[in-house]
Amino acid sequence: MRNHIRFLIFISLLLLNGNLLFAQRQAGEITKRLNRAGFENIRVFPYGNTVTVSYENSRYRNKATALSEILDSLSGYGYDTLKVITLVKDLPVVITKLSASVWKQYKASQITGIEMARQITISYNTDAVWNTLSNRMSTHPHINKIDIVVYPQVSIMNVQFNRNYEVQLNIAPALEVSLWRGMKFTGQVIFPVVNDYRFGEVGTLIRAGFVTLAQEFRLPGTIQGRAVVGKFNADRYGADMTLTKFLFGGVSYLSANAGYTGMYRYVSSNWYRDDLSTLTWFLKSGYFYKPYDMQLDITAGRYLMGDYGLRGDVTRYWGETSIGFYAMVAGSKFNGGFHFTIPLLPKRNRKNRSFEVRTPYYFDWEYNAGTEFNKGQIYKTRPNE
Structure with a gap:
């Protein structure tokens, strides 16, 4: 009986470590992709079926264009829920939350922009979500530029x-x-x-x-x-x-x-x-x-x-x-x-x-x-x- 319990614990630890390694690898891939796209102050935190990302846009004149590129990048990694915090001078300003499937339907012209907008949650109360990212080291910081x-x-x-x-x-x-x-x-x-x-x-x-x-x-x-x-x-x-x-x-x-x-x-x-x-x-x-x-x-x-x-x-x-x-x-x-x-x-x-x-x-x-x-x-x- 004890051997069975030890075996189950061993398998559970292997699965847990495997999930952690997979999440870390995907976080690294997302970070590199957003960095190549020219975004700054990038932080990524995958957890379960949700990925949370912060970014600062100094690449595009239009803020909506920048957010659209972020969502395009995130929607292809298999997460159900996307949470995106937009930063200004590395301070959280607004959080956008939506389902990856909704964004894919919009990009495939299966739903209209109005229908997609109805399923997006936008909030200026970023405290709870930002706490999961604020202590992480940002990639490609804007400081001293x-x-x-x-x-x-x-x-x-x-x-x-x-x-x-x-x-x-x-x-x-x-x-x-x-x-x-x-x-x-x-x-x-x-x-x-x-x-x-x-x-x-x-x-x-x-x-x-x-x-x-x-x-x-x-x-x-x-x-x-x-x-x-x-x-x-x-x-x-x-x-x-x-x-x-x-x-x-x-x-x-x-x-x-x-x-x-x-x-x-x-x-x-x-x-x-x-x-x-x-x-x-x-x-x-x-x-x-x-x-x-x-x-x-x-x-x-x-x-x-x-x-x-x-x-x-x-x-x-x-x-x-x-x-x-x-x-x-x-x-x-x-x-x-x-x-x-x-x-x-x-x-x-x-x-x-x-x-x-x-x-x-x-x-x-x-x-x-x-x-x-x-x-x-x-x-x-x-x-x-």
Whole structure:
């Protein structure tokens, strides 16, 4: 009897070790495949009929294209359930969960994209799943990789009767590098190309743009945060923090922002820096209406001149392109306008690079229909904001 028990234990251990070795081998194969595809911060954890993967996309301009390639790669390894965590600066942002068979049916045109989307679970609460991956060493990390992103800057004014438009055009390359998880340094230089009179003498100078140190972080649940210090645009320097809570699988959100800044400006051939003295704050909420691919946002808060205001935005998306309209009131002044975003080439970057010179993924622009230059003004903290 004892010999039978020992034999069963021996067989069980052999099977267990065999399963572990098989899982480790498949994890290694998946890691190599995703690495060859150009993804970063790859972690793989196979367990039973489920495989969990984290990745960071710096390869494709379109995030959906990147996720699609990840799912294509995973669906061929025989697992029933796929769990994919999308990272930004090695921080978990969103988890996508679906059946491998559903993805295969969609790729074979047996079900529509709408039918497939109904069977996908998307959540910004990544805590439980991320705990199974966070202690694993990532493959192909993003840390210490340098991007030189060449941003175009275009400003147009129509406030004078004797000419139709005044134009400012700059080329503003920015060095962007991450030195640890969640961190990003940005150092930008602005080179003027065209500068009409209304934009002032400073527009003719080669000058610093954004020079910032930003740290992104996560709090328990679906709360994500970003803190940044440095030199911003709108002649501002100081500190800024934003907390965002995602709701209902990411279709809605609540956000709170606060900033404490001073002025840094060019006057009479000299640069001047004021003390930190200006407090701004904003509360923002939004909802994405899927049937029309429409984003609705409303913002209330305190602007740079101490005026309080309210702004509403409606934005319609067509793939990677969007156009929207806004209306606002600040300090009893009414204003409005439109904004748009268009994708820029290339659609994808080089694989496994440690240094890259590229254009930004998107160009966005906003038109202010009024002539109000004091009320309702606020700064930005990064070039692609």
